[in-house]
Amino acid sequence: NAGVTQTPKFQVLKTGQSMTLQCAQDMNHEYMSWYRQDPGMGLRLIHYSVGAGITDQGEVPNGYNVSRSTTEDFPLRLLSAAPSQTSVYFCAISESRWETGNTIYFGEGSWLTVV
Amino acid sequence: AQKVTQAQTEISVVEKEDVTLDCVYETRDTTYYLFWYKQPPSGELVFLIRRNSFDEQNEISGRYSWNFQKSTSSFNFTITASQVVDSAVYFCALSEDRSGNTPLVFGKGTRLSVIA
Numbered sequence: 605n606a607g608v609t610q611t612p613k614f615q616v617l618k619t620g621q622s623m624t625l626q627c628a629q630d631m632n633h634e635y636m637s638w639y640r641q642d643p644g645m646g647l648r649l650i651h652y653s654v655g656a657g658i659t660d661q662g663e664v665p666n667g668y669n670v671s672r673s674t675t676e677d678f679p680l681r682l683l684s685a686a687p688s689q690t691s692v693y694f695c696a697i698s699e700s701r702w703e704t705g706n707t708i709y710f711g712e713g714s715w716l717t718v719v
Numbered sequence: 720a721q722k723v724t725q726a727q728t729e730i731s732v733v734e735k736e737d738v739t740l741d742c743v744y745e746t747r748d749t750t751y752y753l754f755w756y757k758q759p760p761s762g763e764l765v766f767l768i769r770r771n772s773f774d775e776q777n778e779i780s781g782r783y784s785w786n787f788q789k790s791t792s793s794f795n796f797t798i799t800a801s802q803v804v805d806s807a808v809y810f811c812a813l814s815e816d817r818s819g820n821t822p823l824v825f826g827k828g829t830r831l832s833v834i835a
Contacts, residue, residue, distance in 0.1 A: 646827040710764040
């Protein structure tokens, strides 16, 4: 999985609880992002970062918060979990280089259930 | 705005048959990248191929081949002599920015079932 580590792999939350999904990389890639995958919806971008200190919203950012204080880490925070956030979450990394054309490599995924 | 359409939601074939997965994309940029990813039942996302908009040559990798046609905005994926291990969900994706700072937009995926 191209040096991308996601934790936890499985998590059950109660509605209203907060939690952080961790994403760490050892490839020194500038670009990191979070996607969620829901049945029949493909993957949708939540937030992304093009480097330490820089983050931006994707297609479905509501209810999530991110920060990028280091190149290696890009945590995703659920502020007050809702059942609609039950999903599989993928962290991804890529190099910003013409040669690689921002080929994105994904972590193994985190299965989150909100009850 | 960019968009990727995978019209085939599910495909079922018998082992050793050839199968083509369709991907149609929309973009206003002249520079873009197209990707295919495989998601086996175990859930991870496996990168298969990247193609940039300047290179319309078809590519073959073992039993896999890709047909990129800018005239029809399509990037179709063919598996020859399918095997049970090919059973997975396949995603086509598009990125418009050569700098690497534009995220991927995914199609909704095609679930391929290969029956022994």
